[in-house]
Amino acid sequence: MEVTTKSMPYEAWKDNEYIESLVKELQENGANVVVGSFDKLINWGRSNSIWPLTFATSCCGIEFVSLGAARYDMARFGWEVARSSPRQADFIMVAGTIVHRMAPVLRRLYDQLAEPKYVIACGACAVSGGPFKKSYHVVMGVDKIIPVDVYLPGCPPRPEAMIYAIMQLSRKIKVEKFFGGVNRQEKQEEFLKNHPIEGVED
Amino acid sequence: MADIQEIIAKLFPQAVFEEGDILTVEIPDAQWHDLAKTLRDNAELSFDFLKTIVGMDWVEKLGCIYYLTSTKYNTNIAVKVTTEDRVNPAITSIADLWHIAGMYEREVYDFFGIVFLNNPDMRRLFLSIDWKGYPLRKDYDASPETNPVPDDNERQSDFTNVYTRDADGKIECHEERIFAENDFVVNIGPQHPATHGVLRFRTAVDGETIKKIDVYMGYIHRGIEKICENLTYPQTLHFMDRLDYFSAHPYHHCLCMTIEEAAGIQISRRAQVIRVMMDELSRIASHCLFIGTFCMDLGATTMLFYALRVREQILDIMDKTCGARMTFNYECIGGVMQDLAPDFADDVRALLEIIPKNLKEYDKLFTGNVITKNRMEGVGVLGREEAISWGVTGPSGRASGWACDVRKTTPYSIYPELDFEEVIRHEGDSMARFQVRMGEIEQSAKILAQLVDNIPEGEYCVKVPKVLKLPVGHWFRTVEGCRGTFGVYLESDGTVNPYRLKLVTPSLPAAAVVDTLTRGGKIADLITIGGSLDYIVPDIDR
Numbered sequence: 253m254e255v256t257t258k259s260m261p262y263e264a265w266k267d268n269e270y271i272e273s274l275v276k277e278l279q280e281n282g283a284n285v286v287v288g289s290f291d292k293l294i295n296w297g298r299s300n301s302i303w304p305l306t307f308a309t310s311c312c313g314i315e316f317v318s319l320g321a322a323r324y325d326m327a328r329f330g331w332e333v334a335r336s337s338p339r340q341a342d343f344i345m346v347a348g349t350i351v352h353r354m355a356p357v358l359r360r361l362y363d364q365l366a367e368p369k370y371v372i373a374c375g376a377c378a379v380s381g382g383p384f385k386k387s388y389h390v391v392m393g394v395d396k397i398i399p400v401d402v403y404l405p406g407c408p409p410r411p412e413a414m415i416y417a418i419m420q421l422s423r424k425i426k427v428e429k430f431f432g433g434v435n436r437q438e439k440q441e442e443f444l445k446n447h448p449i450e451g452v453e454d
Numbered sequence: 455m456a457d458i459q460e461i462i463a464k465l466f467p468q469a470v471f472e473e474g475d476i477l478t479v480e481i482p483d484a485q486w487h488d489l490a491k492t493l494r495d496n497a498e499l500s501f502d503f504l505k506t507i508v509g510m511d512w513v514e515k516l517g518c519i520y521y522l523t524s525t526k527y528n529t530n531i532a533v534k535v536t537t538e539d540r541v542n543p544a545i546t547s548i549a550d551l552w553h554i555a556g557m558y559e560r561e562v563y564d565f566f567g568i569v570f571l572n573n574p575d576m577r578r579l580f581l582s583i584d585w586k587g588y589p590l591r592k593d594y595d596a597s598p599e600t601n602p603v604p605d606d607n608e609r610q611s612d613f614t615n616v617y618t619r620d621a622d623g624k625i626e627c628h629e630e631r632i633f634a635e636n637d638f639v640v641n642i643g644p645q646h647p648a649t650h651g652v653l654r655f656r657t658a659v660d661g662e663t664i665k666k667i668d669v670y671m672g673y674i675h676r677g678i679e680k681i682c683e684n685l686t687y688p689q690t691l692h693f694m695d696r697l698d699y700f701s702a703h704p705y706h707h708c709l710c711m712t713i714e715e716a717a718g719i720q721i722s723r724r725a726q727v728i729r730v731m732m733d734e735l736s737r738i739a740s741h742c743l744f745i746g747t748f749c750m751d752l753g754a755t756t757m758l759f760y761a762l763r764v765r766e767q768i769l770d771i772m773d774k775t776c777g778a779r780m781t782f783n784y785e786c787i788g789g790v791m792q793d794l795a796p797d798f799a800d801d802v803r804a805l806l807e808i809i810p811k812n813l814k815e816y817d818k819l820f821t822g823n824v825i826t827k828n829r830m831e832g833v834g835v836l837g838r839e840e841a842i843s844w845g846v847t848g849p850s851g852r853a854s855g856w857a858c859d860v861r862k863t864t865p866y867s868i869y870p871e872l873d874f875e876e877v878i879r880h881e882g883d884s885m886a887r888f889q890v891r892m893g894e895i896e897q898s899a900k901i902l903a904q905l906v907d908n909i910p911e912g913e914y915c916v917k918v919p920k921v922l923k924l925p926v927g928h929w930f931r932t933v934e935g936c937r938g939t940f941g942v943y944l945e946s947d948g949t950v951n952p953y954r955l956k957l958v959t960p961s962l963p964a965a966a967v968v969d970t971l972t973r974g975g976k977i978a979d980l981i982t983i984g985g986s987l988d989y990i991v992p993d994i995d996r
Contacts, residue, residue: 306647309674310992311699311780313651314743318779321762336647349992353582354652354673356607357644383692386684387677388589388596389581391603408780 309348580672651991700740725789789915834983848938
């Protein structure tokens with residue numbers, strides 16, 4: 253199954269292999285005709301209106317502002333509704349370095365996002381610690397504290413790269429089974445089991 | 455310089471002097487507070503501006519170097535106070551003399567564990583209260599097991615510590631409340647759209663009126679100063695892009711200048727002109743973004759799109775030459791990384807043509823607006839004396855009538871030859887801070903216009919040895935970043951790595967002053983005042 257977007261030919265994507273394996277995994281037990289069609293309809297809507305949380309810690313955040321402004325204009329894709337409250341957002345673009353003091357805050361923001369929720373690790377710091385690899389106070393990649401859907405390298409990534417990353421996320425959303433499997437939630441439960449917070453029942 | 459030395463030597467016979475690029479005085483801790491008071495209050499000295507406090511670990515002793523400037527005579531002095539006690543190091547606080555000193559002392563305490571006696575608020579600044587060890591000490595254990603990534607919410611305390619020395623010379627600690635017991639404390643940040651990054655204000659309010667703000671930093675403290683100690687000099691440069699990402703060029707310029715001076719490297723005229731042009735281009739871009747985000751804070755979202763239009767044009771110019779839109783890493787030791795792009799001059803000319811039109815447009819859209827005026831005029835007034843005592847430099851300081859432009863006070867590079875005015879206003883309110891920045895865009899454009907047709911030929915980078923060793927010594931240089939005085943303190947022990955690299959950023963005082971400016975104001979004004987001070991959070995936290 254080809255997961256395409258309106259504006260980019262299938263061959264132009266660099267990581268089709270990954271998305272195909274994801275589709276395969278999701279459809280292993282076959283899809284119900286009725287539920288499958290519902291899924292398609294819902295995912296069509298979801299993938300075209302993913303709302304980011306206004307979240308930025310450093311340099312990448314400024315490129316995110318540029319992304320919102322007239323030149324790169326993310327409104328073309330339906331992502332322009334940047335919400336300041338995590339309760340209203342679909343995904344966090346972790347734009348910038350996450351340090352020890354910020355880690356529990358980011359974790360809580362993630363917990364406050366309503367399901368289904370997604371994370372893009374934007375920039376070298378969020379992916380792996382980046383230039384601050386030797387720091388005593390930097391979290392070496394946000395995947396240590398929250399599950400990540402798309403990794404976006406760059407320091408900071410150009411707005412074009414950000415567009416690519418969010419389009420990639422929207423492709424991922426397109427193949428999810430909202431009614432059927434909901435594989436996503438299982439993964440998160442598993443993740444939370446492995447990363448417990450004391451005193452909080454997940 | 456001799457007469458400063460004479461005055462001090464007469465009053466304080468214990469003082470030891472050291473002649474360097476600036477006069478350095480070493481004083482025992484017992485006399486330090488008296489000396490500080492003399493330095494500030496003596497009419498012939500009047501060192502009213504505390505530039506920074508550099509915490510130091512010389513292994514055999516710990517200590518601080520205080521950099522002071524007189525705004526009246528434009529003279530500089532450094533004072534060194536040391537302690538040999540590594541277990542319970544203590545130095546007398548000067549927080550009662552300079553407002554900003556309290557904050558700088560907290561930073562030194564956080565990094566070196568030096569306790570400042572009589573400081574009314576001796577808490578850690580960037581790291582959590584449960585942090586083990588003091589990271590900038592040379593014997594700090596940096597292994598991730600000592601301080602793992604917390605998976606629990608940070609422990610908070612309503613109390614702060616005050617250390618005093620009792621009659622027998624023993625150091626005593628007692629706790630004091632940060633807020634009054636019945637204060638209603640609202641938390642703003644770190645995740646808040648109008649704090650311009652991850653800054654947190656613990657705000658005590660009475661209805662809508664702000665009683666006190668506790669500025670809580672460290673949500674993006676990345677430990678750049680410590681990382682630099684294990685890197686070679688060319689490797690340290692790229693971190694300058696990531697402090698205040700709008701002032702990437704001026705910050706790079708400052709560190710390069712410091713290292714070049716230490717190593718005795720002369721750079722070509724072409725490289726100097728390129729550097730200054732890049733500085734001014736980033737100043738325009740930075741102020742444009744300020745206008746955009748500041749207006750957005752006030753609800754005028756459209757202005758963001760107008761202001762970013764110019765910024766994008768500047769980023770294109772930089773993109774062509776430096777190869778990036780941000781974090782350029784363009785200036786290097788000995789000059790700049792690459793030569794200018796062939797159409798650089800044409801692009802700059804095109805930019806200069808549209809800037810006056812754009813400024814007129816901004817004024818028409820925003821400055822004269824009645825809501826703007828009501829929200830900004832007379833709000834968050836910072837007087838000149840206060841601005842100096844708080845160390846608020848840059849456009850925010852100049853809006854309070856303090857002529858603090860480093861390009862004028864201690865000119866560097868080719869600035870002495872250039873014809874431009876220092877934009878100064880005297881109102882000290884949010885509107886003045888906004889208008890100073892508008893004026894500075896004009897002045898930067900004026901500088902660019904003088905240079906764009908006179909870029910000299912020549913090499914853009916001189917040959918520098920691959921392995922760069924600096925002689926033993928210390929240097930302190932400042933430049934005018936987009937937000938104020940940026941300084942680099944560099945101490946070398948003769949190896950390929952800096953022994954200590956202290957970065958003095960303008961955003962820390964700007965954030966520290968928020969408490970004073972907002973007291974008694976309305977909570978909605980906190981956003982205007984914070985926005986008009988234009989701090990960059992990674993620049994505060996480093």
